[in-house]
Amino acid sequence: MLIVLAAGVWFALPHASGWLGLAKDETGTPEAVPPTRFRASSRAAGHPAGAAFDGFTNRFWAPADDGPGTGRGQYLECDFEQPVRVLKLVVFPGVSSKADEFLTQARPARITVRLTSADGTSVDRKLRVKDQPGQQTFDLRGSEIVRARLTTETTYGAGPGRRLAVAEVEFFGRRP
Template identity: 65%
Template sequence: MPLALLVVLAGVWFALPHLSGLLGLAKEETGAPESMPPSACHGSSAAPGHAAGAAFDGFNNRYWAPKDPGDGQGEYLECDFDQPVRLTKIVVFSGTSARTDEFLTQARPARITAELTAKDGSTSTHTIRPADQAGQQTFDVRGSQTVRVRLTLDSAFGTGKGRRVAVAEVEFFGHRS
């Protein structure tokens, strides 16, 4: 009996340094994700008055749009984080605004490739398919130790002469690494 007790105590002693990490992981998996604003962002190009920063300013009545009209294919927004984050969700407001009466004034993303770059340089890609509707759309996109996210436009709704693909707002959610 005393030997069994000693074995259990020894096991607890050696497990103590690892318990905080396990408890932290459990908290991340069960806790609500928090907003993860990027420290810097830029776009492949920008139409006058519609810089990349408009898609990350916390307002969904200003928007980013590429310089050239068209389907926007290959244009991108790229964001960096000062500290690695454990990304869990990306929220997208497509079009020029969350208001339905303004939403359709420009083209909107139909498919976006999200490329996540981790602290060690490894990358993972995720496809985001926003519906052609105004307002917030949330996508499960997970990445550990994420330091950069590139959102590349693959296709769009409502393209036409003089219309640019517009993104009103992008928000990242997750946990601090």
């Protein structure tokens, strides 16, 4: 019996750090892991991609006029200075977290988040964003992430003269 127990411990040791990391992810509070570089599919004058990652909800990213104003296919993309373990994504849709300003432009309804790891592999996750102002938090897991892209699939309030708007995007997780 002792030999079987010793063999079990021997084979379990290589996996112990992964189990401990999982326990830390589940019980600890993730820290902000802000990206360092930002891009977008396009940008409206005065609304660059960096406005969605600046820590303020009174500035926003908006793409250039896409004709019908649907926002479909428009994206925000960011890079992290070093690989991070992503655990949560926070999105503030619209032009502001203030209710009276929120409905003035189109907002993302469904987005696809693509997380790319340091080895080049990617994983996609589809998220449904509620049509309400303020913070919306999503569980989003990825290890060794160096790039994230948020692509709008559908929008709320789209139409001529109305641009897609995202006030803020924040990532939370762990640094190595």
